[in-house]
Amino acid sequence: MRRRTPPSRHPRRHRTPATLGRPLPRDGADELTWLLFHQDQVISLAQALRHMSRRAIRHRVATDRWRQVHRAVFVTHNGPVGPDQLRWIAVLAAGPSAVLAGLTAAREWGLRRYDSSAVHLLLPAARRADRLPPFVIVHRTTSLPEEDVLPVGLPSRTMPARSIIDAAQWARTDEESRAVIAAGFQQRLVGGDDIHRVLDRMPRARRRRLIMQTASDAAGGAHSLAELDFLTLVRRAGLPEPSRQQIRRDPTGRRRYLDVYFDRWRVHVEIDGGQHLDPRTAWADMQRQNELWIAGDRVLRFPAWAVRHQPGSVIRQLRSALRAAGWPG
Template sequence: MTHNGPVDAGQFRWIAVLAAGPHAVLGGLSAAQAGGLRGFRARPVDLLLPASSRRDVLPPGVRVHRTTLLPPQDVLTVGQPPRTRPARSVVDAAQWAAGDDEARAIVAAAFQQRLVTGGEVHEVLARLPRLRRRALVTAIVTDAAGGSHSLGELDFLDLTRRAGLPAPTRQQVRYDPAGRRRYLDAYFAQWRVHVEIDGGQHLDPAHAWADMRRQNSLWIEGDRVLRFPA
């Protein structure tokens, strides 16, 4: 079946995989987006190919990466089109990122959106000893698995370490007056101080009002809240 309308992102991913041959799979950020990762703009489609495979000329907007390490446990064949599993996708996306901040943001977002777990990603890291940015990715995964789910929260954790402060509890669970479960970014229990790192969505009036209600509830209970913009 064909059509003469615009090609959407999902269709172009299929075109890229089919054009690259039977051994090609989506990789990196393209595979992560196909698996549900949100918050990153479309870009050239990343394909992962065995180092020994041959390929024809690919359409513009496709980027090929080759690897000698692509075990069956890293490939999801039931998804359409074939792609690397979420943990491998996130690791590859981080090593292929344009810069360290982008790598940190991708890993943090994958944990925030509950696409991966720390155990899954560490298993992939163990299979890729020559990974680019290995030390950085390992540190990000450890922090993200511990509850730092945004670039701002990762930056805050770095600042606390540099200042010699004790590690806060991250994603502290509490229940609001209506009984709903809420997660707070960081909590220093010994001082009863909560720290919230506000991204751009907190400027939305409805979101800001919800933040104020939660903050007021914490102050009434005797805790203190410090807020910082991401």
């Protein structure tokens, strides 16, 4: 009869991005070693006391083997403290009900271009958290259902749609709020009606109407803040509603995306950001524009700064192009 192997006392749990780059502890490693592996070498006082005495903890700090980074949190090495460890310090300092949220959680999901040393935490409204590290920003909520929190992985964090919504709520300005929503769609963290489904559970969310409108536009294809601004100009001017991010194929069969396309009148608008100044990008843009002209489309191009700072000129040229293409006005 085949003998069953007893289950390991230290199961190799779900590996987070923070642990993927580090070697697993050796077979037979004790519980403390596994705990420190999963928590990126950060531990709370309460956790440490389950494995050693206060005297042993003080000795490790006194001999520089550990470093006390908060009144009840330690880093178990004396090297530099990285972003992953800052997140663990924040969560352990705030207590077991804290979850990474907003931009911090969104970055964990892969959001790019929003780097910050601040760590955003979400706590239940009734939960107190005193004397937290200065880099921690605490937000409170009366609504955090289970479906809004990642069920696996450590430290706990909100799901992508909730993370984007909270980041938009907590942004300093409406423009920053719209930008992070657009980035969430552009970078494929969210899609479709993900944002709307979560907002249905958040009737008191700050900027709720702005978030819903921006998400609707972004889901329709306006994946940059400049494209969203352009769409707002079009609506205010009473021009026809365009398609966004329409797919076309070039002569080689590759898929190309048109920023804004007025299908009925075959007027195509490109909104150029800073990346279009690169010579290789500029040449690719020229080739695509030439192909559209050859196919019979009218092509207009505007830099993103003109959409924001010279909207009158942008709308005048767009209106003229649409009329020339047969739009009755």
